[in-house]
Amino acid sequence: MVMSGVECNFTWATMSRLMKEYRAIRAQKEVALRPSGGESGAGADGDGEDSLRAWTATLEGPADSPYAGASFALDLEVPATYPLAPPVARFRPRAMPHVNVNYETGEICLDILKGEWSPVYNLLYVVQAVQRLLREPNPDSPLNLELGVIMREGDLAAYRGLIRYYIQQQ
Amino acid sequence: MRQFVATTVTEEHNTGDPAQGRSAGNAAGNTAHRETRSEFQSLYGALGPQDPALVALLTALLPESLREQWSEKQGDGCSQEFIDSLPRVAAHKLAPDELCAVCFEHFRDDEHPLVVQLPRCRHRFDLQCIAVWLAANRTCPVCRDNVCDHQDRLKDLDTSQAELQEDWGMYG
Numbered sequence: 459m460v461m462s463g464v465e466c467n468f469t470w471a472t473m474s475r476l477m478k479e480y481r482a483i484r485a486q487k488e489v490a491l492r493p494s495g496g497e498s499g500a501g502a503d504g505d506g507e508d509s510l511r512a513w514t515a516t517l518e519g520p521a522d523s524p525y526a527g528a529s530f531a532l533d534l535e536v537p538a539t540y541p542l543a544p545p546v547a548r549f550r551p552r553a554m555p556h557v558n559v560n561y562e563t564g565e566i567c568l569d570i571l572k573g574e575w576s577p578v579y580n581l582l583y584v585v586q587a588v589q590r591l592l593r594e595p596n597p598d599s600p601l602n603l604e605l606g607v608i609m610r611e612g613d614l615a616a617y618r619g620l621i622r623y624y625i626q627q628q
Numbered sequence: 629m630r631q632f633v634a635t636t637v638t639e640e641h642n643t644g645d646p647a648q649g650r651s652a653g654n655a656a657g658n659t660a661h662r663e664t665r666s667e668f669q670s671l672y673g674a675l676g677p678q679d680p681a682l683v684a685l686l687t688a689l690l691p692e693s694l695r696e697q698w699s700e701k702q703g704d705g706c707s708q709e710f711i712d713s714l715p716r717v718a719a720h721k722l723a724p725d726e727l728c729a730v731c732f733e734h735f736r737d738d739e740h741p742l743v744v745q746l747p748r749c750r751h752r753f754d755l756q757c758i759a760v761w762l763a764a765n766r767t768c769p770v771c772r773d774n775v776c777d778h779q780d781r782l783k784d785l786d787t788s789q790a791e792l793q794e795d796w797g798m799y800g
Contacts, residue, residue, distance in 0.1 A: 471731055
């Protein structure tokens, strides 16, 4: 599924939609989401295809969460079939201690990134949904079993402590 | 099999020790759930998904929490026949700022927009955009209404009449 390093040509429709999203993303200030390769070329017509394939968002840890004060890179990869298929969103390996994130790979368990995806959503919405996940972890589908167990047992101090410990390791 | 995507998303996480992270009671409950589901699945497959009475009956038997998931995840998409039969929306009925939620283009930007309307929820899309989505999915991208529920109802509808009436509007 992941297209890293593989040639994937966007159709005109996909490219046109990505350009619209790019403009909308640039016009807002709330979410730090940019093409991974930087801004050069992305705004020009036609030759921006490569630069709109991979995106990076910077998520600030919510103030009322154990992630407060830390920031996290979230990588988005746009598949050739976008927006019929969702972007692949993941944190960097060993960077996000979260119940719904595989710590080793950065894989995220979020319904809209899988079966519940709809083309109505967009890259900005995906980033906002992941941001919400930081504030509202879901212990029912853990990818981080260690944190999942602690959370289910309701040991809030241990839960916060473990997350803080992981973050300080980086 | 795509109908149980939501289930497998949860299940595929149990890559380590299955006992880990789940209490014994919880695990037993999940197994029972899974058995009921596969029972329904085999029943459903044997009798054919096109029988609306059967679907209604089975759906009524399902707990409410599972019902939505069931109706949304069955099968892989709508039939080509259904997609072809979606009612067209005449260009003059489209608002200037109305856009397709799949490609984000304004309908009126196209000189000859080919727009269709889903039968129950009435959400509108470029035929080209919604056709690709419905070939692999059964829900409206905007509201998740199970579009193919109305497959049979639409068949009985005389769409030629509806188009005729829309044409009258042009001269009215």
